[in-house]
Amino acid sequence: MATIVRGERRPFGLIHNDTLGLAHTRCQVGGEGVCRWKMLMNGMHLEGEWNCVEFVVIEPGASVGEHVHMRTEEIYYIISGHAVVTMDGVRIDARPGDLITTPIGSSHSIANHGDEDMAFFVTEVFPNTGPAAAPASIHLPDLLADRPVGRGAVVDLTPHFTGDWRQFQLLEVSAGCRVEGLGIAEHGSAVLHVLGGDAVITVDGDEFAGNAGLSLAVPPGHRVAVAAAGTADPLRLIVVEVGAR
Incomplete structure (x- = not known):
């Protein structure tokens, strides 16, 4: 977004944050168990069509439930641990270093079936017009x-x-x-x-x-x-x- 005050565009400043002080969410988006979550950046404070930037930890046996984004496009980057991502009914076994893209309208969930915490980085951006691409997983x-x-x-x-x-x-x-x-x-x-x-x-x-x-x-x-x-x-x-x- 841009900030216009009395006809003048005002520039945005730097933001810095960290992953300390995570909230605990239970049954996140209808999933199971406990996740730890923090919004690192709110899109309203960033230049451009950002919606949010988040950091999420899924505890062993927990998950973020299946959901569909109708207003944003999204990426996951797996930082640590192993995840099972289900994208439009297709299972993706994700590992650290995997970048997973979620086009608008795709259904997806992410679960931790391992015995250690799994952490990932999330970015959501507002879409434009045009046909959606297929989801992708890139190591x-x-x-x-x-x-x-x-x-x-x-x-x-x-x-x-x-x-x-x-x-x-x-x-x-x-x-x-x-x-x-x-x-x-x-x-x-x-x-x-x-x-x-x-x-x-x-x-x-x-x-x-x-x-x-x-x-x-x-x-x-x-x-x-x-x-x-x-x-x-x-x-x-x-x-x-x-x-x-």
């Missing part, structure tokens, strides 16, 4: 193999949706290294979410430090750099970019 680490340092695995989201999605990126930065020039497009906004390692994210000179669970929303036109602050483990993060009109 991002396969795309990351043999990439040079600082060059992430990138999925073009535009063929998968009708809305103003741009791209999804999985980025790995070696310990002690820094990647410059993660410039958000002039007409795009992005959410960065740290999966593991110690991060220092710099936006136009302002630094945001944290580890797994740190999330940062960046409006259009800002220059972003990320550094792996640890001395041993690489920094891994995902970046979702959506157009901003």
